[in-house]
Amino acid sequence: MSVRVDCSNPAERAAGLRVAAAALRRGDLVVVPTDTVYGLAADAFAPQAVARLLAAKGRGRSMPSPVLVNSPADLDDLVENLPKVARELVTAFWPGALTVVARHKASLTWDLGDTSGTVALRMPDHPLALDLLKATGPLAVSSANLTGHASPQDCDAAQSMLADTVAVYLDGGPTPAAVPSSIVDVTGQVPVLVRAGAISAQRLREIAPGLRES
16 A cells, blocks of 8 residues: 655655655655656665566666766766766756766666666756655656656656555655756767757757757
8 A cells, every 4th residue: 555645744744755765775666756747766776676666667678767866976976987068067957857878887786777887867956856865865766657658747647657556655746847857968979969858959058069969
């Protein structure tokens, strides 16, 4: 049976964050709002939990989960040789709707799917998500929907699709926008805009003039 927490109540919010963090440490799944849509979260370093996340969405390993972080400082623990332009983009747009695809450290003991040695990283601009990340560390987070369905902007929509595959639903009210994050791949010689989203190519080029579009 899932637990749903009304995070508009400060006391329930604090208790809900503790319950959600404990669930994630056990390898269970949690739904949490972000600055784009509601996300389905698992411990990024628990391969069975990540596999459970992909299965709950009806998604294969060929579509690995992104990872959300609490701070740009987390990049140094996760990424190998992050290019200068990537740090400049992160400084300009984090927290916010920018996802950066970089090469993760080979020493990391995680399995996010078939990533070919890369990881998609983002720091969300949402207080509830950031407080959860502060309690847990990096989380594998994908939109809280069944594959092929619309990404949810409220907890009701997420729960109607995912039901009891999720241990804890953190209800933070409607999310600000349904527009996904912009994804920039920084693993090559020049940054490449893989997906246009909330941040336009024009704005990204103010920081990374050499940005190419895929």
